[in-house]
Amino acid sequence: HEFARGLGVPIQTYPLFENALRHRDQHSLQSHLAAMASLMQPFNAVASQNPYASYGEPRSAQELATVTAENRFICLPYPKWMNAMDGVNQGAAVILTSVAKARELDIGEDKWVFLHGCSEANERLLVSERLNYSSSPALGMNTRQALAMAGKTLAEMEYFDIYSCFPSAVAIACEELGLACDDPRGLTVTGGLPFFGGPGNNYSLHGIASMVEKLRRKPSAFGLITANGGYLTKHASGVYSCQPLASEWQLPDSDSIQREVDSLDYPVFTETPQGDATIETYTVCFKRGEPVRSIVIGRLLTTDERFVANTAAEPQLFDDLIKHDWIGRRGQVRQCGELNLFEPV
Template sequence: MTGRAIPPRTPVLVGVGVAMRREEDWTQALEPIDLMLEAVRSAGANSGAAALLAEVGMVAVPRGRWRYRNPSGEIARAIGATGATTVVSSVGVLQQTLIADACQAIMDGRVECALVTGSDAGYRLLRAKMCGVRSEERDQDDEPDVRLEPKAELRHPAEIAAGLKMPVGLYAMLESARRAASGQSIEAHRDRLAARYARFAEIAAANPDGWTRAVLNAATIRDDGPRNPMQAFPYTRAHCSTWNVDQAAALLFCSAERAAALGIDRSLWVFPLASAESNHMVALSARADLVRSPGVDLTARAVLETGGVAAADIDLIELYSCFPVAVDAFADALDLPPDRDLTITGSMAFAGGPYNNYFFQATARAAALLRQGAGRTALLSCVSGILTKQAFALWSTDPPRDGFIRRDVTAEVAAATAELPVVENYTGGGQIVGCTVLHARGEAPRAVALIDIDGGARALAVSDAPATIAGMERDEWVGRSVRVIAGALAA
C-alpha cells in the first residue's frame, strides 16, 4: 500500500510493554496491578510519546488470579486517563476480544486511544504458599464501567465429578482422540510431541522476555521424572503451560491520525489487519467430534479470507500452546507443514503462560519482531476454555487496504457443531472416544474415559485399577468397547 493515504481512523499499535519479575521472597515481588503499571508505562515510553497514555479513552484488563475488582480504573487514574471507559473481562472471555474491541472503538471514532493490559503473579503466589501464607493484595471497592462475562459454564458437571477439575485432563482426552484418528502408536505420538516441544524450548531460550531459558532435549520432555512429573497422560509438566510466573504485557493503540500528529516514528507502527473469533460454547464431553474443531477451522478460514493472505505466506506464527493438542488443532486448520515453526515466543510451556494474559505477551513479541524486520506479517491464535472459544489475529507492518476488519463466526460455528447429551452415573456398555490417566501430586493415578453410549449420548467413566491405568498408558484404548457400572469402568 505504498503511496496510498492511510485512513485517519485506522487503528495502530504504537506502544508495547512487558514486565517480568522473579523474586524468591514474595514480599519483595510486585503485585499484579503493579506489574501491569510497569508494562503500561513501558508501552508509553516505547511509543516515543508517553503523554499519549493520558489520552487513553479505554482501558481493558482480563481477570487473572487476583482479587482486584477494577484494576482498569486504578491504571486509568495512575496514567491520568481519568475519563477512560474501564473494562474487566472474566475468565472465559477471549483475550483477543479485548484487542478487537479496542481496535473497533478506534475505527468507529468512539475513542482516539486505547490500552489493553494484563498480568498474573503466579510466582509470587507460589512463593507465598511455600511460606505457608497467602499473598496479600491491596483492596479495591469500585467497579469497572463494563464487565464482560462468558454466557455459559466452561465445563460439564459430569467432568468435575469424574475428577477432571484441571484443564490438563480434558486437553489430554482431546489429545487421545486425535492420536487414535492419526493412526500413530502411543510411543510414536509421544516422540512427536517431545520433539516439537524441544524445538519450542530452543525458541524460548532466544526470547528476551521468556521465563525459562534452559534448552530441554526431547527425552527429558517426553518422560516423567522428579522435576517433570506426569500430569495427565501423555502430558508431562514440560508439555503444559507454565503459569507460576510473574509477567505482564501492555498494548497501546491509537488512530493513525493521532499517531501522525504526535510524530510517532512510522517504523514503530504495527497494524491490526483482521480479527476472527468464535464464542460458541460446548463442553468437551458433549462435543460429537473430538478430533476436528469447527470453531478452529472456521476462524482460521475467516481471518485468512478477511486478510487476503494464505497461511503459507505469513512470516511469523504463534499458535496458542496451553497444551500440545491446541497447537495441532490450529496447525491443521491452517494446513501448515510439519517443519514450520509454530511459535515465536517459545510457547506457554517455556516462555511463560501467565493466567489469562499470555496472548498479550505473544502479541507484544510479535510486534517487536515485526518492528525489527523479522517479517511483514504475523498471525496469532487464541483460546478460551477447553479449546471452547477460538480466535485469530492478523498483524502487519503494512496498513490494511480496507481498514481493520473484525469477523465473528459464532453463528456459523454453532450451526456446524453437533452436540450430544451427557449422562451422569451411567451403567451399561459403550465405546471409548477419548481417555487419559490423571496424575495429581499426593494422589493415586486415575483413569478417565469418555464413552459413546446407546441412544447417541455420552458418559464419563473412571477407574483406579492398576491394570486399567497401566493398560491405558501402554495400549490404544480409544475405540475399545467397555462396560460401565455406576460411572466406573468394569474390570
C-alpha cells in the same frame, strides 16, 4: 457433571484431546511421546533465545519425551514439560490507538503495527459436548475469516504464534489451518506456554507484543496469531503487519461463522449412562508420579449418547490404561453414588 468426575482444569482436559489424536494416528505411547517432543522442541529452542522466557533452559526432544522423576507424568500422555506453565511473573502491554492519535502523540511511524484481519468463534462450552476430540471447527473457521479479511493467505505469513498450551492445541490448530507442524517459518515468536510461560489467561498479549517486535524489524512482513481460552473453547485470530491497510478497517461478521459452528451435528450427552459402552477418549491423572484417577469419555452402544465416567482406582487397571490404548475398549457403565463407573469387559 464434568467437575464431579474430575474434569475442571486444563491439565486434566487437554490430555483427552491428545489421546484421541494418539489413537487416530495409531501411535504407541512411546511413539506418541516422541511425536509430541518433536512438535514442542522447536518451541523450546525459541524460548532458549528469549530473555523474557520463564523456562528457557534448552531441552532436547529426547529429554522432553523421556519420563523421569523430574519430567514426571501429570496426566497421560503429558509429562511435565508438555504442560502450560501459567504460574509465572510476567507482564505485557499494547497501546491501541488510531493513526490520527498516534500522530498527535508524536509516535513514530516506524513503531506502527496494523491489525489487518481478525475474527473469533467459540466451541461448545462443555468439553463433554464437543463434536469430537481431534478437531476444532471454530478455530479453523475464525482463522480463515481473519486471513480473508486481511486479503492474505497462509503462505504469505512470515511469522506465526500458534497458541501452545499443550501439544494437542498446537497439532489441532495446524490441522485446521493446513499448516505443517514442522513448517520452517516456525510456530511461535515467544517460545510457547510450556517454556516461555503465560501468566493466567494473558499469554496471547505476550504473543502480540513479541509479534510487534518481529514486525518492526521487518516492516514488509505479515504475522498470524491464534489465541485460545478454556479447553480449545474460545478462539480468536489476528493478522498483523507494519504495512498500512489498503482500505478502511471494518470488523468482520464473526456471528456468521458462529452460527455455522453452532449448526454442526453434535452428540447427545447423558449424565446418567447405563449399559454397554465404549471409550471415546480417556486420561489417567497422576499425583507426584503416581496414578490416582482415570477420566473416561465414552458412548453408549445402544443410543450413541456420550457420557463422562471414571474407572475403579485400582493400580493394575491404571497400569493397563497407561501401557495400552483403551480407546474403543468396551465395557459397562453404571451409576455408583454420585459418580459414573466404567468397568471394562
